[in-house]
Amino acid sequence: MPLLSRRRAMTRGASLLGLSSLSGCAGETLLQPDLDADVRSLPVIRARTDRIDRITVCLRPFRAAGPRLDVEQVERKTVVHNYGHGGSGWSLSWGSAKLAVERALPVSSRNIGVIGCGAIGLTTAIVAQQAGAQVTIYAEALPPFVRSARASGSWTPSSRIARKDAVTPEFATRWESMARYSFSCYQNLQGLPGHPVEWDTFYGLHSREPSAPHTDPIGFASLDDRIQDIEPQGNLIRINNSRLPYSEVHKKPNLIFNVTGYADYLLRQFLERGGRIKILTLHHPSDLTALPEPVFINCTGYGARALWSDNTIVPIRGQIAWLIPQPEALCSMSFGNVYVVSRRDGIVIQWMGTDMGFGYDNTDEKPDLTEARRGVSIINGLYRNMGYNI
Ligand SMILES: Cc1cc2nc3c(=O)[nH]c(=O)nc-3n(C[C@H](O)[C@H](O)[C@H](O)COP(=O)(O)OP(=O)(O)OC[C@H]3O[C@@H](n4cnc5c(N)ncnc54)[C@H](O)[C@@H]3O)c2cc1C
Known part of the structure; x- marks a missing residue:
């Protein structure tokens, strides 16, 4: 051949x-x-x-148009969405977190709520802390009881991330910046005790x-x-x-990604930087109005289908x-x-x-x-x- x-x-x-x-x-x-x-x-x-x-x-959590990252108002609360990463959640997490946090900071650079504690929620919370915010994660479940814990754990940034016929040039550019930023973050996580992230041979x-x-x-x-x-x-x-x-x-x-150790590493990083975690289940977007933060980043993955009535998630x-x-x-x-x-x-x-x-x-x-x-x-x-x- x-x-x-x-x-x-x-x-x-x-x-x-x-x-x-x-x-x-x-x-x-x-x-x-x-x-x-x-x-x-x-x-x-x-x-x-x-x-x-x-x-x-x-x-x-697959969406034909790719992950949702737009901003929405729920009564007095601002919600930045960050969900729908298909088969690429771990791979794109840091880059996606960066984009979401950039959208939340103009509302509040001091207090940010993150909903969800999977691959996307944990990285988003840490990126918000790196920007100087006090962050609380609200989630129904923590690792290892989240769907992210059941991933293969490979660098797969475009796996089931969108449908060809729904990809816009803007999305392709955004995807590229997420992938490049995430990849650079992963190079900085090499060589840590326990090897949460490492290179093997395929x-x-x-x-x-x-x-x-x-x-x-x-x-x-x-x-x-x-x-x-x-x-x-x-x-x-x-x-x-x-x-x-x-x-x-x-x-x-x-x-x-050795997901068990890597999720544990991320949780520790978040807590060591003063992060707080509250276990709760949101049943409706309006439940956010009872929480103190002015801005939330919605990292509920497949859970967003029910919580946000988003049937674009397949x-x-x-x-x-x-x-x-x-x-x-x-x-x-x-x-x-x-x-x-x-x-x-x-x-x-x-x-x-x-x-x-x-x-x-x-x-x-x-x-x-x-x-x-x-x-x-x-x-x-x-x-x-x-x-x-x-
Ligand atoms: C078999 C398989 C293999 C995969 N392999 C890879 C891989 O090798 N590399 C890769 O990059 N990706 C892989 N993926 C994809 C990856 O697992 C997902 O993209 C990722 O898990 C999505 O993470 P998430 O944080 O958005 O969602 P989740 O991990 O589902 O986290 C959602 C969080 O939100 C919380 N939540 C949800 N609803 C509510 C609610 N109503 N109220 C309060 N909290 C709520 C949950 O409790 C949880 O804490 C794989 C997926 C599968 C199925």
Whole structure:
């Protein structure tokens, strides 16, 4: 297959997983000769169904037009919205927080209320503190009992973030600034005790088994080309050894979030800076009038659908089967529609379905054991075909 069409094929697979495109960073993706030695370094994940320690389900808060960031008046209170980040909430959080806080500061730079304590609420609260505000978070639930805690934990800034036909040039520019700002924040969080944020290696394994092309019935926007210059692109490695179950590997550095430790780090940062947390459930926007702050930033994620009667939010169900952590085998990989992130706090095994519409408009948050086993078995088969007895 010529390089260009090969690259396109791999790019389709990568965007299905919400990974950045493969085309080169200020240049070309390198097509290398067979580098068996390189591929033998593939960490061994003990993908066995008896190592599943839990199954979690989360609903991505998807909006065709992208996250909501406009400002609204609720009686005497000003509300800046910051919700609807689809499959990109962790990735875009700092940049989105910056935009939301900039909109809240003209109303009050002293007292800001943040509603919600997931990826978006926590980062928004910290950015508001950095701007000098006294911040109170109001939330029904805190980590680990928020949907953000059930994410794969990868840098996926354009995963299910908007629909192609609804993206405006203004949104694309805003998305780019959010992604660039967030990425720079993540570089400043490297090397912390416990490694809440770190780089691992991603292996995109291209199966030798023929598979149906991945379709995208929803028409998700793909914006990654705009930020190609900020992340390492890696190499495309051709595998000549026909006994291996994959014919090509896209190997690249991958930014990941160890979500358990990272959320704990953010909570501590917020509290150490004098932040306050009040547990409460808002039933209607007018409930805000009983709270003291003049301005609130609404970071309620999928909860905004009910609270703000916002039917533009469409749930996209995603399930993870978690395997017992293997600190000796930290890496990410994709193979046969399964996405794996071997993190310090658990191994994510996510079966991505047969097309990109998988989970769209599905509100079912019950774990599906069959789906969980399917993903784990595919990765089990990969290692067995490589000769491992895992
Ligand atoms: C399977 C899966 C994998 C994912 N992987 C990634 C990934 O690798 N990288 C990435 O960047 N993103 C990923 N995402 C997307 C990411 O998880 C979401 O974008 C993110 O969780 C949204 O965060 P949030 O803070 O807006 O919402 P939430 O985490 O849902 O937080 C909402 C907060 O608001 C509170 N709240 C809601 N309603 C009310 C109310 N009425 N009153 C008071 N409080 C309220 C909640 O209690 C909670 O504190 C993934 C999603 C799924 C489903």
